[in-house]
Amino acid sequence: MTPTQAARRSDAPRFSIVVPAYGVEAYLRDCLDSVLSQSFQDFELIAVNDASPDACGAIMDEYAALDPRVEALQLAQNVGLGRARNAGMARAKGTYLLFLDSDDTLLPGSLAAIAQRLDETGDPELLVFDYSRTHWDGRITPNAKAKVLADSPRGAVALDDNPGLLGLLQVAWNKAYRRDFVERWGFEYPTGYYEDTPWTYPVLIAAETIAVLPRVCVHYRQRRQGSILHSTSRKHFDVFDQYGLVFAFIDAHPEFDRWRGPLFDRMITHFRVIENSPGRLPDEARAEFRTTFQQYEKQYRPAGHATPQGAASARRKAVGKLPAPLRGAARRAYRTARKVKAAPRRLRKPLRTAVLAGYYRAQRMLPVQNDTAVFAAYWNTDYACNPAAVHQKLLELAPKVKTTWVLKPGSRNTPPPGTNVVHPGSFGFWRAMARGKYFVNNVNFPTRVVKRPGQIHVQTHHGTPLKRMGVDLAEFPVAQGDLDLPSLMERVDRWDYSVSSNSFTTAIWDRAYPAEYTKLDYGYPRNDVLVRAGEEERLRARAALGLPEDTTVVLYAPTHRDYQNVPQPLLDLEHLAARLGEGFTVLSRAHYFLLDSPGGTGPKDGSGVVDVSRHPSVEELFLAADCLLTDYSSLMFDYALLDRPVVVYANDWEVYRATRGTYFDIHVEKPGHVVATEPELLDVFLSGRWSDDESAKLRTEFRRRFCEFDDGAAAERVVRRVFLKQENVPPVALPPERPSPRTRG
Known part of the structure; x- marks a missing residue:
């Protein structure tokens, strides 16, 4: 009996899968799930937290608590990828070792295919399998050296009989290593940038039996930055x-x-x-x-x-023969030609006349005005959200800064007096784009805007993402619609700062909008008013809406559905209001995408429901409400700051998740009771469960996770850091009931 056969007859798992992680909170769950969901179950997963500054360690502990196959190894200090792999390898008990980078994923059925191939080839010391690259824009490209694997011998041979393997990418995660082979040779990873090189080549050379599996088993994530x-x-x-x-x-x-x-x-x-x-x-x-x-x-x-x-050597030799002044130009020309060949063709219709385009170009030749700031929100439809909160704080702390708002006619709110207002696409708009110093938006300015040296862009966003965003929509064509991801990333590349309300969101923005910008973990400025509000503000908001003090106010605020070509109501709100009776008042607020829907989105007159879709302040509606009834809207994350009940009506969860994609399951990380049918929804309210102890417990945990940085001073921090250039801004001061998820036990 061989040592390998003896090991397989013991209690040792077939595979030990080592996953080291550092700074990949946004991708780690996908990676771990791709392993744990494999049909082949005989493995252990050793997740190594290399002293990651984000929530990687907490995620590993969470998975280890739920699944006995997972071991979370928490390193006391950062040691680098190579030594983190060594730490995991030292804990391994499996017959074979596999390594998986924490931002990559194992394809379904891969472990079963690897195990079968190992059986077919007599448990070789090494098995090499294929991979594909996945790109931020949704493209999947095959391994350029896949033919080496396809043309390999069918059995297990030494490298002498398959020398083409030396030409494969030098990575750890495209192989299964028999553990007794690794231990016999004493192989370990060194430290450094290129630690895979002195591991890969000695392993290939030393192995006496190498088998090949020409099947794509790993998706190798090509991150846009990092x-x-x-x-x-x-x-x-x-x-x-x-x-x-x-x-x-x-x-x-x-x-x-x-x-x-x-x-x-x-x-x-x-x-x-x-x-x-x-x-x-x-x-x-x-x-x-x-x-x-x-x-x-x-x-x-x-x-x-x-x-x-x-061919590459011949080209370099030819370039080397050129006169020195021409060599750099020749190399740049070659690189440009290569990019042009690979670049997709983009046909863009001009959106403005040649006169406006010429005017914009002329304005860009004039100096940037250092005392100016340009604001916009929700595609220029309103004076609202985080940009409005930043603007108001800017007027207080830096009143000499001249501000301009980009607004379409007919907005629900207007900026304070003295604010310059321009319509999108006008001469004033292009002048502001050309000469402004600071730009603040909760979406993006048009792609045609050219960011000049010295200009500063602040992306405030407009919610915490439950649903997929940015380049993560590449996997969800229904939700992506006509969104051009390369054009989106051109706009994202303009960002200098990205504002976030919690570490979960920071990690999601990092993967959904991969670019080089400074993360401002300051909280959302629009939520400052909610954090600071008390009973006086609640009474004032209810009085402004004409709501009697003895009524229970339920604010219904659903999100839009990408899968609906024509908006259709998913809840009979009038029936709900009628069944709840006179003790309740239901406020209905349609998603802003649907305000101009041809069929209308508000309730009918006399229905017992008050339509507040065009009310100018969602924050005032929050203050007036005793309960938020929503589905998957990001409003739940903001409303949670008030510590008032939230009820989630998730009657189309599976369809929504399949068509839009989500970052977590609302049934697992929930702000309150989650129901799927109208009878269940009615029962939650009539039974009083909507505000019971369980509801309070759920929203407390929800608030701890998703209201991490909101302490009422977010706008001040943004203004001081961005506009006043202060590095030591006031730190986040969380109340005792909202400790950071990274620090609590």
Whole structure:
């Protein structure tokens, strides 16, 4: 009996899957779920929190508490990807080791396919499987070297019989490693930027039996930002030390000396990729990199070895023969041609006349006016939300700043006197876009707006996301509709600051809008009024609406449905109001997308329901209401600040989740009672359960998680940081009943 067979007959799991994590809160659940939902169940999952500053550790503990197959390993300090993998590997008990990066996912059926292939090939020391790249805009691209796997021998062989494997991407997560093989050789990951290199090559060379599974098992997420491939840093010099480790392994094992030549070729190719990739090396370090490159080339070139010349080598050789002044231009021309070839064709109709376009260009030639700020909200439809709250605080703290609001005619609210108002697309609008210093919006300014040097854009957003947003809509074509994701990202690239109300939202914005901006974990400015409100504000709001003090006010505020071409009511609100009786008053507020719906969205006269869809202040409606009745609207997160009951009517949850996508299950993380039918909804209110102890407990936990930064001073923090350039803004001061989810036990 072989050691492998003995291990398989013991209680050890078939697979130990190591998932290290750092700063990937927004992706970690997807990763862990992709493993735990596998049809093949004989595995352990070792999740390693590499002292991540976000909620990764809490998520791991949550999964470990719910599933005995999960072990959450919390490292006391950040040690880097390689050593985090080592820490997980030290805990492994499985026959085979697998590694999965925490922003990637395992495809359904992958473990079963891997296990079957291992059985078919006699438990080889190594199994190599395929992967695809998933992109932020929804594209999925195959492994460029997939043919190597497709053409591999069917059985388990050594690398000599399948040398093409050396040309695959140097990653840890496209292989299953027999644990006794790894332990016998003492393989461990080093630290550094390119830690996979001195792991991958020695493992391939040392394995006596390597099988191949030409099946896509992993989706390799190509993040728009945050990867080392998109970073400019001297850390890329780390590649030299890592190849030093590769050749140190060969020196220690002369029986593998035949691999010096192929490894030298791989090293030279890798160095050239780093050297020629735009943006990786700082300009001042390029000469030093080239010098070190040449030193390693001289040191490790085997005697008499000639590196094969491919098309890329021929191109570099031709460029090298050009006069020095032309070499840079030639390289840039090649890179441009490559981008043009890969870029999708975009046909855009002009939205404004040539006169306006020319006027805008002329205005951009004039200086930016440093004492000006431009505001907009909800696609220029209203003076409201976070931008309005920031504007009001700006008038208080920096009254000398000249402010402009972009508003369509007929908005529900108007800015304070003295505020310049321009209509979208007008001459005044394009002048403001060209010469303003600060830009604050809760959506985006038009794509045609050109961000000039010195201009600052603040994205305040307009809610906490239960539903999928941004590039996460790529998987949900119904919700995406005609949204052009590349154009969206052009607009997102203008952001300098992104405001968030909780760490959950911060992580979601990071994945939904991947770009380089500063995160402002300050709370939502529009919620300051809710945090500071007391009984006096409640009574004033009810009086303004003409609501008697002895009535129970239920505010019904649903969200829109992407899957409905023509809006259809999902609740018979008039029937509900009639059954509740005179002791209740129901306020109905339609989603702002539906205000101009041809069929209308408000209740009929005499129905017992008050239509407040066009009321100018949702915050005033919140203050007046005793209970919020909603479905999946982000209003629930704001209303939770008042510590008043919330009831969720989720009668189309499965359809909504399938067509729009959600970031969590409202039945699990719920602000109050969740019901699916009208009889259940009626019972919740008539029985009094809508405001019972369980409802209070649920909303307390909900408030702790999703109202993390809202303490009533969000607008002040934004103004002081962005407009007044103050780094030490007032810290978030949470009340005792709302401790940060990251710190509570």
